[in-house]
Amino acid sequence: MSFSFQNRVKQVGLYCLLSLIALLFTDNHLFGQENNSFKGLPFISNYGPETYKAGIQNWDIIQDDKGLIYVANNMGLLVFDGRAWTRYGLNNTKVRSAHFGKDGKIYVGSQADFGFITPDQRGQLLYTSLADSLPDEVRDFDETWKVYEIEDKIYFCTFKRIYVYDGNSIDIIQPDSRLEISFQVDNLLYTFQMESGLSVLKGTQFELVRNGDFFKEKRIANVLNYEKGSLLIATVEYGAFLYNNGSINPFQFKGDFWRNDYLINYSTRLRNGNIAIGTQNAGLFIVEKNGELVLHLDKESGLMDLTINYIYEDINGGLWLAMNNGVARVDLNSPFTFIDDRMGLSGSGYTALLQDDVVYLGTNNGLFKWENGKINFVGGTSGQVYTIQELNGKVLVGHHNGTFIVEGGKARKVFDENGAWTFKSPPGQPNLVIQGNYTGLFLFEWKNGSLEFKQKIKGFSESSRILEFDGDKLWIAHGYKGVFKLEFNENFTEVISSKRYDSRSGFPSDVLINVFKISNQLIFTADRGFYRFNETEDKFEPSVEYGDVLTKQTTMVDMESDELGNIYYIEQNKLGVLKLQANNKFENHSSSFNKIRSYWNDDLANVIVLDNHNILIGGKQGFIHYSPEKDIPRTVQPKILFKEIINSGKKDSLIFSGHENDKHPLEAIQDQKFKYSQNSFSFEFVSPHYESGREVLYQYKLENYDENWS
Structure with missing residues (x-):
């Protein structure tokens, strides 16, 4: 006897429904600046080397179209699905950079190497080196610090050369002098050269931008769009500057929060217009376009390390930090923040x-x-x-x-x-x-x-x-x-x-x-x-x-x-709000509150309405602040991914290992047939819904066997 998979694993009978937590989460980009006077500190998830089982240093972070997070680490490429970390060694080199290509490949740069990662027919990731095909005379580079994609070409940026891959062959851009870090702004590639300053790639040559020699010996951390025609250029030791067609002016930080001895490692423009700055010695700063401080996070406010090498904003507006010692995610878009001992409140x-x-x-x-x-x-x-x-x-x-x-x-x-x-x-x-x-x-x-x-x-x-x-x-x-x-x-x-x-x-x-x-x-x-x-x-x-x-x-x-x-309420095991509708009836909103179930104070549990915009919930440590305006239901449900499918019986075999693309989709296993002696299957699934942490709950049902959802 034999049996086969139906049209898709979904039709085999396993339906995964992400419930409670993930149906509601926030998208802060709909709002302008808000009054932060009574807001607390954001949720911070720290992941140390003991958690992800790899090196302490992290250099780059990307996200693929399934929502998975990839981290360039000293001991390889890390993949995080919201529940578990996996490490890929990639020829045992330190991975410095990564890019998710339009073609679905993960392009990576490492020590003396660069290439791409794709899944095989069973969904396992395989690495292909592109550098190994280079002639010996141009194979002698040390680190591939950045990977960019411009007009369907991949640029692997090293300090000696830039290698341009079009999907078939590699062209080489050979500069006149040593390069430092390179930067992509729209479809332009800039680079910093200590001896000359800031240059831009024109064809196959780098040309000094107008007055670019101003930055000579001023090491540049990043180059960003500021406004039409203007760039924001952050330097490591000399602060930031506004550049407009050769006109250069210092970027003014308003207030007394910024010190001249802060060293900038990286900066990025967030989708809401704010600017995030990662430093070597002072943690994370988020400022408005005009230089006013929005948020400063350091060890005292919850980060496990002060040195931030890279900042990545994920599809839900969370900030991922690649740090010298670990990885962190800052949940900027959550309607919940903490008011606790980090702000001077005890108990x-x-x-x-x-x-x-x-x-x-x-x-x-x-x-x-x-x-x-x-x-x-x-x-x-x-x-x-x-x-x-x-x-x-x-x-x-x-x-x-x-x-x-x-x-x-x-x-x-x-x-x-x-x-x-x-x-x-x-x-x-x-x-x-x-x-x-x-x-x-x-x-x-x-x-x-x-x-x-x-x-x-x-x-x-x-x-x-x-x-x-x-x-x-x-x-x-x-x-x-x-x-x-x-x-x-x-x-x-x-x-x-x-x-x-x-x-x-x-x-x-x-x-x-x-x-x-x-x-x-x-x-x-x-x-x-x-x-x-x-x-x-x-x-x-x-x-x-x-x-x-x-x-x-x-x-x-x-x-x-x-x-x-x-009406805000607390049950014995649940929090929520009954929202009054136009027909004078109530709708119960509780899913997003499940995020804080493990934090609220269950001794004389309390919810306090300060005003319509500021709700406090008594916490085990201090209070949890809730902003109703930031709790926006999403119409698109989070994705649920099969992490592993195993066929068991007289012998075990791996059918699928979590990664698919157009060439190797999950549907590729639909016509496989199995002997009756191999009639046992196990399915492991996950949702990369990082803002919910480990509070994600699932339901499943096996068609033609289970009558009800689990």
């Missing part, structure tokens, strides 16, 4: 408040003030902060050690009782403040602009972390006892009625019950969905609130709405 995030142009941040280590881009600790507030609220124009802080008021940037303790959870003013009584505490409720009053303690409210002594008024009645959710409804006397000094509602009152259990006020309406949640209070029956019953967008088993931990009616 786990619990609460925050925006007042005017100041953000107050509360962690288990105290209160912090974020103003003018700097985060500073507010003295005297060491310890657990539970809440930061603005009442009567003042900033109140609920703290394990008591109650504080913030005035003039300083915190003053106004009440010593431990365990201040939260504050609420009774409806129609703005001069009164009720504080929920470890041991019940406490009453405060505003006098002459200051908050003064009046008394402990009599008649209730349960821990009161979550409070919401419904008219003159106060609902208090308790972590494991249910929810309480309280009524007060006229001056709120005593609870005159208290009733507890729990599993005997319609809730599925006594635990995980919460109450939130959304759009001026009380929302009760439990460990299985939403509930509403039936006042006539004096009990709770299941509610269909948000039932069309959330499952019945939803267990809400926190909910908060913005001014636009969108």
